[in-house]
Amino acid sequence: MVKQKKLDLMGKCNKKILLLITIVSLILLLFIVLLGVNTHNKIDEIIREQYNEQQLLLAKQISTGIEEFLGEKVSLIESVALNEPNSTPDEYLSLFKNMYEGSPGFYAIEFINATGVVVTGYPEENVPIGYDLYENNQTWPIEHAKETGTYCTNPTQLFEGGLGSFIWVPVYYGIEYKGTILGIIKMSTLSEKYLDRYDSKGHIYMIDRKGQVLFDGSGQFTLGENSIETLNDSSNLQLQIIREQINGSEDTGNYVMHSEDGKTEEMIVAYSPINWKRRLWSVAVASPVSEVTVIMHSMLFQQAMFVVLSCVITLLSGVILILLLIKWNKSLEFEVERKTKELESINDSLESANSKLKELDKLKSNFVSMASHELKTPMTAIKNSAELLMTSGDHEQIDNHELLEKIIENVERQTQTINDLLDIAIIESGAIDFKKERVNLCEVIDAAVETVSEIAYDHGIAIKFSSAQDLYEITGNANALVTVFINLINNALKFTPWGGRIDIEVVDMDEQIQITVKDNGIGIPNDDLEHIFEKFYTLHGKIFDEEKGTGLGLAIVKKIVEGHNGEIRAKSKEGMGTCFNITLIR
Numbered sequence: 026m027v028k029q030k031k032l033d034l035m036g037k038c039n040k041k042i043l044l045l046i047t048i049v050s051l052i053l054l055l056f057i058v059l060l061g062v063n064t065h066n067k068i069d070e071i072i073r074e075q076y077n078e079q080q081l082l083l084a085k086q087i088s089t090g091i092e093e094f095l096g097e098k099v100s101l102i103e104s105v106a107l108n109e110p111n112s113t114p115d116e117y118l119s120l121f122k123n124m125y126e127g128s129p130g131f132y133a134i135e136f137i138n139a140t141g142v143v144v145t146g147y148p149e150e151n152v153p154i155g156y157d158l159y160e161n162n163q164t165w166p167i168e169h170a171k172e173t174g175t176y177c178t179n180p181t182q183l184f185e186g187g188l189g190s191f192i193w194v195p196v197y198y199g200i201e202y203k204g205t206i207l208g209i210i211k212m213s214t215l216s217e218k219y220l221d222r223y224d225s226k227g228h229i230y231m232i233d234r235k236g237q238v239l240f241d242g243s244g245q246f247t248l249g250e251n252s253i254e255t256l257n258d259s260s261n262l263q264l265q266i267i268r269e270q271i272n273g274s275e276d277t278g279n280y281v282m283h284s285e286d287g288k289t290e291e292m293i294v295a296y297s298p299i300n301w302k303r304r305l306w307s308v309a310v311a312s313p314v315s316e317v318t319v320i321m322h323s324m325l326f327q328q329a330m331f332v333v334l335s336c337v338i339t340l341l342s343g344v345i346l347i348l349l350l351i352k353w354n355k356s357l358e359f360e361v362e363r364k365t366k367e368l369e370s371i372n373d374s375l376e377s378a379n380s381k382l383k384e385l386d387k388l389k390s391n392f393v394s395m396a397s398h399e400l401k402t403p404m405t406a407i408k409n410s411a412e413l414l415m416t417s418g419d420h421e422q423i424d425n426h427e428l429l430e431k432i433i434e435n436v437e438r439q440t441q442t443i444n445d446l447l448d449i450a451i452i453e454s455g456a457i458d459f460k461k462e463r464v465n466l467c468e469v470i471d472a473a474v475e476t477v478s479e480i481a482y483d484h485g486i487a488i489k490f491s492s493a494q495d496l497y498e499i500t501g502n503a504n505a506l507v508t509v510f511i512n513l514i515n516n517a518l519k520f521t522p523w524g525g526r527i528d529i530e531v532v533d534m535d536e537q538i539q540i541t542v543k544d545n546g547i548g549i550p551n552d553d554l555e556h557i558f559e560k561f562y563t564l565h566g567k568i569f570d571e572e573k574g575t576g577l578g579l580a581i582v583k584k585i586v587e588g589h590n591g592e593i594r595a596k597s598k599e600g601m602g603t604c605f606n607i608t609l610i611r
Contacts (some may be wrong), residue, residue: 068364073293075368076316077277080295082375084310085275087229088297089382090219091308094130095177095210095301096191101128102194102208108404108443110198114145116238117206130218132211136196138204141167148250151185154344165195167205174511177302180212180249188212188239188248212248216240220308232236234271234305243311245282270307273298279314290315325519330372333501401529407432464506466497466609470529473510475517485523488514491530497538499611505585513542513605520603521546536611543604549597557595558583 101124109120114136120136125147135146141159146152158164162303170176170193180188192208220240228242234255246252253271255265262280269276277295284290293316296309338345410428451480474488481488510529517527521544531540549557556562563576586593590610597603 030569042446059310071365072368075365075372076312077295079368079375080293080310080312080371081275081277081297082296082372082379084295084308085379086382087219087310088299088308090216090380091299091306092301093382094215094218097128098130098208098210099175099192099302102134102192102206106194106196106206110196110203118145118147121145121384130210130214132209132214133207134209135207136204137167137207139202144204148206152344166191167195169193170203170205173609175302177304179235179237180239180306182249183209183211212239229308229310231299231306231308232267232270233307236271237266239306243282263292266296266309270296270298270309271305273300273305273307282311375535407436411543461500461502463498463502464501464532466499466506466540466549468505469506470510470540473507473514474529476507476511477514480515480518481527482519484518484525486518486521486525486527488527489529491528497533497611499538499609501609505588507605509582509585510540510542512582516578517542517546517603520544520548534608538609538611540607540609541604542607543602545602548594548601549598549603554595554597558593565576 052521071459105117105120105124109116112120117136121136125131125134133148133322134151138144141157141164143153143156143158145154157165166176166178174195174198176193178191178193180190183189189209189211192210193206196203196206215231218230220242230241230243230246231239232252233239236251238250238252241248245256252267253264256267262278263282266278266280269278275297277293280292280294281289282292283449291314292311294309294311296307299306299308410432414425414428432488435594472492474490478488514527514529521527525545528541528543532539532541532545553562558579559576560580561576562580583593586607586609592608594606595603596606
């Protein structure tokens with residue numbers, strides 16, 4: 026009887042313990058479910074935020090690239106209009122050909138004379154030679170450009186099909202209007218270069234200030250139609266985003282896209298403005314929300330499996346459940362931290378790329394200013410000398426020879442600036458082909474020294490060239506290598522005072538040859554030394570500002586040396602000169 030009571034008591038106790046374990050297990054199970062939902066929401070929030078930032082950086086990168094591309098085309102046309110105002114049609118044809126091939130992206134470049142007739146252009150199959158704009162009542166852009174300067178249009182329908190923007194640049198010779206240079210850029214060119222390659226997931230679209238569709242990867246709009254008029258009330262969120270775009274805003278947002286078959290899909294969109302010659306466009310990167318969901322699928326699957334396993338273990342043992350709960354939390358925290366770090370790394374990379382693009386845009390803006398100065402200064406000197414020759418009478422004592430020398434000197438200076446611009450454009454486009462052969466390196470250096478010898482004599486600077494042997498043969502392009510040493514010696518001449526000296530030495534290093542170009546000039550500051558081979562970079566300071574150039578000479582040198590599988594380094598100390606070391610393969 027007592028034993029039975031003990032058994033009954035133990036049974037009741039076990040039931041209580043079992044009930045307690047069950048209740049604790051259910052509570053723990055509920056806690057796990059709630060914690061899983063909360064963690065999922067946090068992960069979803071983090072990933073969405075990082076994804077939005079990534080898409081916005083991509084939109085910024087695309088808009089910056091398009092701005093730079095269009096700005097470069099305008100600068101090239103303005104440069105020709107400013108520096109070649111009195112050229113013949115054949116001369117313009119040659120210039121247009123160089124621009125077209127050296128800076129890809131133009132559909133056509135035309136010259137329209139003062140009477141409104143297209144007289145030349147390249148490529149010729151895309152140019153309506155003889156077409157009279159005045160007869161066809163198409164002169165408004167010409168007249169507007171004559172009044173305000175460079176005029177760029179919003180994309181319009183082309184005769185050949187598709188959309189295209191027109192760049193109208195007036196040409197004046199003094200105050201005389203000579204005609205207009207017209208550059209045409211097709212929207213399909215921008216699409217192929219900047220938009221199509223990013224359109225693999227989701228889609229990209231681009232509109233102008235009026236809402237006209239310039240590109241749409243989704244097929245929702247037709248090119249050239251007005252997006253605001255196309256959208257109905259069911260698309261009010263997308264319509265609100267488009268209105269933000271045409272106001273020049275930069276942001277992210279969500280909208281629901283309706284397809285023709287009645288299906289809907291939530292989209293994440295990031296948009297950034299494109300400002301170009303008083304024109305405002307906006308590019309948007311739109312991706313379905315499902316793209317964000319895909320990123321979480323693997324994590325959610327692991328999480329779901331773990332919850333099921335935890336439920337089974339919880340029903341069997343509360344202690345085991347607690348241990349597994351701790352482990353799960355740590356694993357989940359580590360996974361969130363790892364994913365967050367990955368997204369932060371991607372974000373940092375995109376921010377770095379955007380920063381570099383902005384820095385390059387700033388350098389190019391500075392370069393346009395410097396190049397304009399370098400091209401305008403010799404033109405002013407040429408004009409003044411020519412006017413003095415024309416207005417001077419026989420009784421005035423004018424040194425005609427000196428004035429002519431000054432004109433020639435400034436023409437050569439301007440020619441060198443233009444050659445630098447063309448050289449760097451051709452080298453970077455990949456169009457240049459270094460046709461290599463066996464060349465005598467000593468003869469190359471002698472040719473470069475002879476070219477600059479007169480300038481060195483005028484500056485009172487001695488150039489000494491020495492080598493351990495008389496013959497050093499390498500495989501290379503003689504003309505390109507002469508350009509390398511002319512640029513290096515000219516660079517040394519600029520910053521070496523009267524009575525200075527430039528030493529050139531060639532040393533045989535078995536399979537390689539090392540060439541040293543050393544001066545005893547003012548030297549280069551340490552802060553500038555690591556940047557001197559960058560495009561458009563010029564040294565700062567009063568003495569350097571007096572000799573400021575385009576900042577392309579050393580960049581061209583580096584490109585040519587690397588094109589010969591060589592290497593160039595620079596060492597300098599302020600007040601003690603600069604030394605350039607070039608290593609070439611024999």
